[in-house]
Amino acid sequence: MSSNCSECGQYVFNPWYGCTPVSPGCDNCPVGKQRTLIVASEDEWLEPLKWQKKAAKSDHAYYVECGTQCDWADENAPSEVRERMWKLIRRTPDLEWHLTTKRPENLPRFLPKDWGHMGYLNVSLGVSVENREHGLPRLDILRKIQGASRTVEFVPLLEDLGDID
Numbered sequence: 001m002s003s004n005c006s007e008c009g010q011y012v013f014n015p016w017y018g019c020t021p022v023s024p025g026c027d028n029c030p031v032g033k034q035r036t037l038i039v040a041s042e043d044e045w046l047e048p049l050k051w052q053k054k055a056a057k058s059d060h061a062y063y064v065e066c067g068t069q070c071d072w073a074d075e076n077a078p079s080e081v082r083e084r085m086w087k088l089i090r091r092t093p094d095l096e097w098h099l100t101t102k103r104p105e106n107l108p109r110f111l112p113k114d115w116g117h118m119g120y121l122n123v124s125l126g127v128s129v130e131n132r133e134h135g136l137p138r139l140d141i142l143r144k145i146q147g148a149s150r151t152v153e154f155v156p157l158l159e160d161l162g163d164i165d
Helices: 042-056 079-090 104-110 136-143
Strands: 010-013 062-066 095-101 123-128 149-153
Touching: 010 042, 042 062, 042 079, 042 095, 095 104, 095 149, 104 136, 123 136, 136 149
Parallel strands: 010 062, 062 095, 095 123, 123 149
Antiparallel strands: none
16 A cells, blocks of 8 residues: 555555554554554555666656655564565665655664665665654654664654754
8 A cells, every 4th residue: 555656756665564663653654553563465565666776767856755654664574575675675776765764773783684775875864753752852863863864753752842953
């Protein structure tokens, strides 16, 4: 299940569905209520390869929001599926993958072994920040992670965060 806009080059891919709640930012999320993780269908796993073919022939960026219905750095997710996700990302160098998590402390464990100093050039790692107590500390963790690109999402924003560097 995904909402994609093939005309504008914006796609969504979920390697699995479901997530373990980790903070108040999860309280109203329907994904966190699904305790059993369900791996995406084989047809869903083939979609990014189709997008890659389009992107390779195009002169504009193709974005993939990865994990809108899961948290790819959830320690309860199946490791073999996460490895399959990294293989898929390596096979799609013309897609710009955006991977956001509420668990940046797990990044060193769950990044692929060949991540290197700059990471994958087609991956932007991000954190979700919802409040001061749980969300803001994620920014400091993300700053320490090697990568070519980083992003921050303020979703769901539960309170005024004050000034942010």
